[in-house]
Amino acid sequence: MTDPYQNLANEIVLSAVKDYRRVLKKLKHYPKNEDALQEKASCERFFRSSWFGMLTSIGPEMLIKKLQQEEK
Numbered sequence: 878m879t880d881p882y883q884n885l886a887n888e889i890v891l892s893a894v895k896d897y898r899r900v901l902k903k904l905k906h907y908p909k910n911e912d913a914l915q916e917k918a919s920c921e922r923f924f925r926s927s928w929f930g931m932l933t934s935i936g937p938e939m940l941i942k943k944l945q946q947e948e949k
Contacts, residue, residue: 886932893923894944901948 897920903913923929924937 890929890933890935893920893929894940896920897924897941897944898947901945905948 896916900913900916900920903910904917907913921941924941929937
Protein backbone atom coordinates (compact mmCIF):
# COMPACT_ATOMS: atom_id res chain seq x y z
CA MET A 878 0.00 0.00 0.00
CA THR A 879 1.30 3.41 -0.88
CA ASP A 880 1.77 6.07 1.73
CA PRO A 881 -0.95 8.75 1.39
CA TYR A 882 1.48 11.44 2.57
CA GLN A 883 3.96 10.48 -0.14
CA ASN A 884 1.14 10.55 -2.69
CA LEU A 885 0.24 14.07 -1.56
CA ALA A 886 3.88 15.19 -1.76
CA ASN A 887 4.15 13.74 -5.28
CA GLU A 888 0.98 15.54 -6.37
CA ILE A 889 2.26 18.87 -5.02
CA VAL A 890 5.52 18.48 -6.96
CA LEU A 891 3.70 17.37 -10.13
CA SER A 892 1.36 20.33 -9.90
CA ALA A 893 4.31 22.73 -9.67
CA VAL A 894 5.97 21.03 -12.64
CA LYS A 895 2.77 21.39 -14.70
CA ASP A 896 2.52 25.07 -13.73
CA TYR A 897 6.15 25.64 -14.70
CA ARG A 898 5.72 23.90 -18.06
CA ARG A 899 2.61 25.98 -18.76
CA VAL A 900 4.34 29.26 -17.92
CA LEU A 901 7.43 28.36 -20.00
CA LYS A 902 5.16 27.68 -22.97
CA LYS A 903 3.45 31.04 -22.47
CA LEU A 904 6.80 32.83 -22.23
CA LYS A 905 7.94 31.17 -25.45
CA HIS A 906 5.13 33.00 -27.25
CA TYR A 907 5.05 36.13 -25.07
CA PRO A 908 8.55 36.59 -23.57
CA LYS A 909 7.76 39.96 -21.95
CA ASN A 910 4.52 38.93 -20.25
CA GLU A 911 4.96 40.27 -16.70
CA ASP A 912 2.47 37.88 -15.09
CA ALA A 913 4.17 34.89 -16.68
CA LEU A 914 7.61 36.12 -15.65
CA GLN A 915 6.42 36.49 -12.06
CA GLU A 916 4.84 33.04 -12.07
CA LYS A 917 8.06 31.55 -13.47
CA ALA A 918 10.05 33.18 -10.67
CA SER A 919 7.54 31.90 -8.12
CA CYS A 920 7.84 28.33 -9.39
CA GLU A 921 11.62 28.54 -9.32
CA ARG A 922 11.53 29.84 -5.73
CA PHE A 923 9.37 26.87 -4.79
CA PHE A 924 11.72 24.41 -6.51
CA ARG A 925 14.65 25.88 -4.58
CA SER A 926 12.81 26.04 -1.25
CA SER A 927 13.44 23.84 1.77
CA TRP A 928 9.80 22.69 1.55
CA PHE A 929 10.44 21.28 -1.95
CA GLY A 930 13.46 19.50 -0.49
CA MET A 931 11.22 17.92 2.14
CA LEU A 932 8.74 16.74 -0.50
CA THR A 933 11.21 15.11 -2.87
CA SER A 934 14.82 14.18 -3.38
CA ILE A 935 14.88 15.66 -6.89
CA GLY A 936 17.60 18.26 -7.36
CA PRO A 937 15.95 21.63 -8.02
CA GLU A 938 18.54 22.96 -10.47
CA MET A 939 18.49 19.74 -12.47
CA LEU A 940 14.68 19.82 -12.60
CA ILE A 941 14.55 23.47 -13.70
CA LYS A 942 17.19 22.86 -16.38
CA LYS A 943 15.39 19.76 -17.70
CA LEU A 944 12.04 21.52 -17.87
CA GLN A 945 13.59 24.50 -19.68
CA GLN A 946 15.27 22.14 -22.18
CA GLU A 947 11.91 20.49 -22.88
CA GLU A 948 10.48 23.81 -23.99
CA LYS A 949 13.32 24.65 -26.40
